[in-house]
Amino acid sequence: MRSPSEVGAEAVPLVRPLPADTFCPQSRRRFVLIAAILASALGFIDGSVLAIATPAIRVDLGASFAEAQWISNAYALTLSALILVGGAAGDRFGLRHAFVAGIALFIAASLACAVAPNPPMLIAFRAIQGIGAAIMVPGSLAIIAKAYPKKERGRAIGIWAAASALTTALGPVLGGVVLSAFGDGIWRVIFAVNLPLGLVSIYLLLAKVPADAPTEKRSLDLGGAALATLAFGALAYGLTSMSADGEGQMSGPSIAAGAVLLIVFIVFERRQREPMIDLSLFRVGAFAGANVATFFLYFALSANLFYLPMLLIAGWGLSAAEVGFIFLPLSVLIALLSGPVGQWSDRIGPRFPIASGSLVVAVAFAGLALLAYAGIHSFWWGVFPLMALMGLGMALVVSPLSTAVMTAVEDKDTGAASGINNAVSRIGGLIAVAAMGSLAAWVYAAVLNSGAASGIPGFGEPAPDVDAARLAASDAAFAAVALVTALLCLLSAIVAWTTVSGERLPWPRGSEAPQR
Numbered sequence: 001m002r003s004p005s006e007v008g009a010e011a012v013p014l015v016r017p018l019p020a021d022t023f024c025p026q027s028r029r030r031f032v033l034i035a036a037i038l039a040s041a042l043g044f045i046d047g048s049v050l051a052i053a054t055p056a057i058r059v060d061l062g063a064s065f066a067e068a069q070w071i072s073n074a075y076a077l078t079l080s081a082l083i084l085v086g087g088a089a090g091d092r093f094g095l096r097h098a099f100v101a102g103i104a105l106f107i108a109a110s111l112a113c114a115v116a117p118n119p120p121m122l123i124a125f126r127a128i129q130g131i132g133a134a135i136m137v138p139g140s141l142a143i144i145a146k147a148y149p150k151k152e153r154g155r156a157i158g159i160w161a162a163a164s165a166l167t168t169a170l171g172p173v174l175g176g177v178v179l180s181a182f183g184d185g186i187w188r189v190i191f192a193v194n195l196p197l198g199l200v201s202i203y204l205l206l207a208k209v210p211a212d213a214p215t216e217k218r219s220l221d222l223g224g225a226a227l228a229t230l231a232f233g234a235l236a237y238g239l240t241s242m243s244a245d246g247e248g249q250m251s252g253p254s255i256a257a258g259a260v261l262l263i264v265f266i267v268f269e270r271r272q273r274e275p276m277i278d279l280s281l282f283r284v285g286a287f288a289g290a291n292v293a294t295f296f297l298y299f300a301l302s303a304n305l306f307y308l309p310m311l312l313i314a315g316w317g318l319s320a321a322e323v324g325f326i327f328l329p330l331s332v333l334i335a336l337l338s339g340p341v342g343q344w345s346d347r348i349g350p351r352f353p354i355a356s357g358s359l360v361v362a363v364a365f366a367g368l369a370l371l372a373y374a375g376i377h378s379f380w381w382g383v384f385p386l387m388a389l390m391g392l393g394m395a396l397v398v399s400p401l402s403t404a405v406m407t408a409v410e411d412k413d414t415g416a417a418s419g420i421n422n423a424v425s426r427i428g429g430l431i432a433v434a435a436m437g438s439l440a441a442w443v444y445a446a447v448l449n450s451g452a453a454s455g456i457p458g459f460g461e462p463a464p465d466v467d468a469a470r471l472a473a474s475d476a477a478f479a480a481v482a483l484v485t486a487l488l489c490l491l492s493a494i495v496a497w498t499t500v501s502g503e504r505l506p507w508p509r510g511s512e513a514p515q516r
Helices: 026-061 063-092 096-112 119-145 152-180 184-192 194-208 220-241 248-271 281-284 285-315 322-350 353-375 380-407 411-449 466-499
Strands: none
Touching: 026 063, 026 096, 026 119, 026 152, 026 194, 026 285, 026 322, 063 096, 063 119, 063 411, 096 119, 096 184, 096 194, 096 353, 152 184, 152 220, 152 322, 184 194, 184 353, 184 411, 220 248, 220 411, 248 281, 248 411, 248 466, 281 411, 285 322, 285 353, 285 380, 285 466, 322 353, 322 380, 353 380, 353 466, 411 466
């Protein structure tokens, strides 16, 4: 249960096995929990509200469609490529030190975003913000796990998850109301609000929480991180440039360069003594299958949650306040159902919940495609119920997917497995925004330029004016995105059914399960 750019990010927590003792006295643990909740809220609010604010940013800064994609992708790129290094930094330098450094960098970049004068500067600051998040995100849950003894850890993480659900659910709604009330320029406040939240979190960590000792002197795989950033950056640039006027000729070379760099990254990681990604884990069929299903599912989720708000606001003319509600059922249903679904998954195995949940999400996205294709512009009776159905499907997937990843590997590898799955979900979102933007731009141009005024798919009457033709082309473009993502969710269900275990968990009922 997360925002568009964060959904799935904590589905499999970045928590390595920790010693039974704790560095934090009991009287100080509540400060760790409050600081972690506030820091988590930074990323969750930014991600969900930014999706609502993208149309306003485009108007206020004059950003092109490709620049709007990169405002999202710059953050996702550095976060997905560096998040495993960020987790290792906590082990090497101590969780409190790394966590504070990540928060400080995040809020500094947020303030720079708030005053960015043009799209290129905003994109650059978003990339720096992603670097801060790559250190901050794994630290928020890990420091809770390290501060609380094992018998109290579950309750603390539950409080953190509930507070995260609340911020994720209310952030887009409140952000939409503010955007509707104060106009396009108010988007800058979305980034500026990170300053007080971040400063309070840093104060609590430095003034109220003792420093923890590093758990291991492991090296940071900066070479692997750099190669991953270049590889996925080139792939994303190539896919994005396909939709950008005048840059299409760069798409082929960029994609080819990204593919070559990805191969170089794999070879580099195989030769590292302490690699960022333990590629040997992918030899385990259930682990590889769970990650493929993760990629397809979060690719689909990210694409829809990025492009749907733009269609509703810029195309259908809905207010940001209304559109903010589309994220509500996702957050609420995952928050309410993840616990019961997790227990159900423990009893019957994760295969059926993941496969059935992916099918439900596929039906929801297919419904959105049909709605847009038919030109039915009904938000409360069309889009919102389908988003609720999607939230139900994701609630069936999130906890069992965590279970599938963690139980596919040995206990000693659970930290590495969780980090890899976290990164896979984010990479899926990065590639989705780039690739589906090119598809949407191609369909939009094709429909608009091929006699849109006299034969838009889904419209029985000729379009009376240019605005109607553009609206119809926008609907057709989003319908294509939603249909492709529905098929990917179907593939996710098939992969999960054929690779993930259908057996109940191996530990006896009532005993302590391995930490997720």
